[in-house]
Amino acid sequence: MENEPANMTITFPPDYPWQHIVLEGDEESRVRVHADAGSLPANTDAGPAGAPASPATEA
Amino acid sequence: MATVMPNIIGLILAKRLDVNPSKREVSLVGLHAKLTLPRFPDKVGDHTVFAMLNGGRGEGALQRAVCSVRTPDEWIYRNRRWVRFPDDPLMASTIEIRVKELVFAEPGEYLYVLSFDGKPITDRRISVQAKV
Numbered sequence: 121m122e123n124e125p126a127n128m129t130i131t132f133p134p135d136y137p138w139q140h141i142v143l144e145g146d147e148e149s150r151v152r153v154h155a156d157a158g159s160l161p162a163n164t165d166a167g168p169a170g171a172p173a174s175p176a177t178e179a
Numbered sequence: 180m181a182t183v184m185p186n187i188i189g190l191i192l193a194k195r196l197d198v199n200p201s202k203r204e205v206s207l208v209g210l211h212a213k214l215t216l217p218r219f220p221d222k223v224g225d226h227t228v229f230a231m232l233n234g235g236r237g238e239g240a241l242q243r244a245v246c247s248v249r250t251p252d253e254w255i256y257r258n259r260r261w262v263r264f265p266d267d268p269l270m271a272s273t274i275e276i277r278v279k280e281l282v283f284a285e286p287g288e289y290l291y292v293l294s295f296d297g298k299p300i301t302d303r304r305i306s307v308q309a310k311v
Binding site for chain 2: 136137138139140141142143144145146147148149150151152153
């Protein structure tokens with residue numbers, strides 16, 4: 121995750137009376153789609169690279 | 180029959196957020212009341228999660244996570260961004276979350292949870308069903 125507000129907080133169109141925030145990318149999924157779809161239960165791996173081995177509790 | 184107060188749904192799922200600069204219109208297209216997949220596990224098609232907020236101040240991590248209602252402490256998907264809210268409690272913020280990599284292992288009831296700085300803002304329960 122980026123720790124800079126940077127350009128992910130944008131206003132559009134420029135004179136709209138609200139702030140528009142886009143979350144895109146940096147998606148982490150613990151479930152995979154395999155070629156033999158249907159045979160793999162959820163949470164059978166440790167998740168994406170860099171993800172904690174145990175489930176997060178912040179959701 | 181007793182009446183029960185309805186809840187406001189705080190997170191809206193749609194195919195996309197459409198911006199038409201010439202008409203100066205921002206619209207949600209293709210609202211979802213549930214998700215249907217042909218098989219499991221499978222990836223949900225690209226979609227958007229939308230919310231409108233106000234009153235937020237300061238900066239922190241804005242996170243969208245998905246979990247099964249049976250295991251609410253185990254997220255199966257999330258994305259996060261560092262955001263800064265305006266110092267104006269009257270200014271609204273629209274949140275557009277573009278989802279591309281969400282995979283469901285099995286049909287069931289799931290929670291979409293939006294949180295800021297580690298604290299839940301709102302959530303949305305949604306059914307994921309097998310296409311028949």
